[in-house]
Amino acid sequence: MPEWPVYTGANEPHDGIDRLPAPPPWRAFDGGPALPTPGDADDEAAVSPDRVHRAHTYRATPESIQLVNAALYLRRPLLVTGPPGTGKSSLAYAVARELRLGPVLRWNITSRATLADGLYQYDPLSRLYAAREAGDVDVADHLRLGPLGTALLPHERPRALLVDEIDKSDLDLPNDLLNILEEGQYEIPELVRAGGAARVRADGTDRRVPVARGRVRCRAFPFVVLTSNGEREFPPAFLRRCVTLRLHRPDEAQLAEIVRAHLGEPDDGARQLISRFLSRSTSGELATDQLLNAIYLTGAAGLDAAGRDELARRLMPALDGTPDPDAR
Numbered sequence: 001m002p003e004w005p006v007y008t009g010a011n012e013p014h015d016g017i018d019r020l021p022a023p024p025p026w027r028a029f030d031g032g033p034a035l036p037t038p039g040d041a042d043d044e045a046a047v048s049p050d051r052v053h054r055a056h057t058y059r060a061t062p063e064s065i066q067l068v069n070a071a072l073y074l075r076r077p078l079l080v081t082g083p084p085g086t087g088k089s090s091l092a093y094a095v096a097r098e099l100r101l102g103p104v105l106r107w108n109i110t111s112r113a114t115l116a117d118g119l120y121q122y123d124p125l126s127r128l129y130a131a132r133e134a135g136d137v138d139v140a141d142h143l144r145l146g147p148l149g150t151a152l153l154p155h156e157r158p159r160a161l162l163v164d165e166i167d168k169s170d171l172d173l174p175n176d177l178l179n180i181l182e183e184g185q186y187e188i189p190e191l192v193r194a195g196g197a198a199r200v201r202a203d204g205t206d207r208r209v210p211v212a213r214g215r216v217r218c219r220a221f222p223f224v225v226l227t228s229n230g231e232r233e234f235p236p237a238f239l240r241r242c243v244t245l246r247l248h249r250p251d252e253a254q255l256a257e258i259v260r261a262h263l264g265e266p267d268d269g270a271r272q273l274i275s276r277f278l279s280r281s282t283s284g285e286l287a288t289d290q291l292l293n294a295i296y297l298t299g300a301a302g303l304d305a306a307g308r309d310e311l312a313r314r315l316m317p318a319l320d321g322t323p324d325p326d327a328r
Contacts, residue, residue, distance in 0.1 A: 005069040007095050009060030017099040017157055020072060023221065027075040029184045031154030031217030035209060037102040043204035046103030051093055057261040058087055058094035059254070064245055068095055071243040072158075075221035077181055079166075079239070081228045082247030084319060085287020088227040089164055095223060096160035104160045105147035105203055105222075109169045115176040118148030118163075120200075122190055139190050140198035140211075148177075150203040152184060154219035167228040174238045181224065182241065185217035250288065252278060262292055269305065270295045273312050284318025291316065 002021040022028070040046040060068075068091070071078040080088045096104045107118050123142045145153070151161035166174060180186055191198050191214030199208035226242065228234075250258060255274050259266045266274065277291045294312035303311060317324065 004073075005065055006072055007060075007065060007068045007098060009065045009094075009098075011056065011058070011094065011098060013098055013100050015100060017072075017101065023075045027221060029218045029221060031152075031185070031219040033210065034154055034156045034219055037100070037155055037157045037159070038202075038205065038207065040103050042207060043103035045106075045204055051104065053262075054090040055093040055097035057258075058090045059257050059261055060091070060094065061247075061254075064091060064247070067243055067245040072223060074243065077163075077178070077224040077226050077242045079226045079228065079234075079242040079244045080247060081230050081244070083249060083285060083287070084229060085289050086247040086249065087288070088247060089162055089225070092160050092162040092223075092225040095225075099157075099223075101158055101160045101223060102155075103204060104162055105151050106162045106164060107147040108164050109166050109173070111168055111170060113169055113173060115148075115173060115180065118146045118177070119180070119186055120145045120149045120188055122188075138198070139194050140200050140208075143188065143190065143198075144201045145203050145209075145216075147203045148180065149186065149216065151222040151224070152180070152186065152216055152218040153202065153209055154217060155222075156220060158220040159222045161222045161224045163224065163226045165229065166226045167231040167234075174234055178238055178241050184221060185215065188214045188216070190214070249281060255288070255291065258288060259292065259295060263296055263299075266295070267299070269299065269308055272305070272309070273298070276309065276312065277316060280316060280318070280324075284322030284324075285320035286316055287319060 003016045003019040006016045006020055045051065068078060070076075080091060082088055092104050096102065121144050147161060148163075151159045153159070163177070188211065191200075191211060193214075195213060197213070198211050200211050201207070202209050252274060255277065256266055256271070259270060259274065263270075273291065273295050277286060277294075280286060294315040297315065298308040298311050301311070313324065
């Protein structure tokens with residue numbers, strides 16, 4: 001039977017993704033041969049302390065749970081917008097952990113990023129040098145799939161792809177990216193010219209995957225999270241192909257729950273810092289990790305209330321340059 005919600009936000013791994021209903025007819029893909037979902041140990045970055053901690057401590061809201069499931073059911077990218085420090089990128093790690101989607105594939109966007117960067121990297125110089133020494137060489141030895149290219153491999157379960165800070169890209173990248181995600185496939189011209197079957201290294205690992213005649217087509221559409229800090233507007237064609245989730249600043253109860261997940265039950269000093277954080281965030285841009293740093297450091301340093309408050313104030317400067325109203 002189909003399952004709703006597939007992603008529950010309970011932070012307990014399960015196999016509910018296998019009970020996801022069939023996709024809408026216009027979002028059905030049939031790539032093959034089917035590939036198993038890799039384990040976290042297959043990607044060294046996946047077991048970094050930062051990524052593991054994010055996956056375990058993320059606290060989902062009812063709205064985020066609902067829209068994550070909408071993206072999963074519709075096989076659409078999830079565009080997550082909101083101020084810095086609201087957990088936009090952490091959401092991808094939490095969903096991947098709960099649904100056992102394997103290591104999160106991460107593509108950090110800059111103003112110079114191109115679609116080709118996300119699909120694959122080809123090193124013609126290394127191939128030239130190898131050909132001089134050994135004669136005929138395999139072009140696949142000089143190719144590596146990027147995070148987007150790996151996410152679109154025909155995996156049995158969806159892979160999780162985090163496209164971080166898409167609003168920093170040039171004007172063309174969002175629509176270029178969506179064209180690929182609409183089709184669920186792409187070509188590698190270097191392999192198309194070579195013909196036949198090749199085995200190419202995937203992103204984040206030296207594991208090789210089969211690519212027939214240079215063409216890659218997905219099987220289970222990946223869970224794609226596109227994050228944006230709201231630094232630009234996106235064209236309507238981009239927005240209508242995404243499920244959009246707007247994250248807001250957490251309130252006092254939510255901040256206490258976040259602190260509890262990261263650092264344990266907040267004491268009186270921590271609760272005072274939460275109140276200070278909320279009052280200061282009304283006049284300037286603050287991020288939740290600033291609060292976590294302040295609570296951890298001031299608690300670990302064993303300061304009295306006055307010293308704790310003063311150090312916390314210095315650790316929580318406004319990110320948008322707003323002057324500190326309590327500065328002396």
